Amino acid sequence: MKITILGPWCAKCNQLKQTTKEVVKELGIDASVEEVKNIKKIMEYPILTMPG
Secondary structure (H helix, E strand, O other), X not given: OXXXXXXXXXXXXXXXXXXXXXXXHHHOOOOEEEEEOOHXXXXXXXXXXXXX
């Protein structure tokens, strides 16, 4: 599984990334956590707010 976190890397984005990694580890999920910081790439996703 691939988990993608979208955001400009403010405090909320960093917290979401950290929490996601902790949950993946706790649950033993086979997943990678990917970060997308590029605003043009982020706009390709159907989200209205960040982090997404």
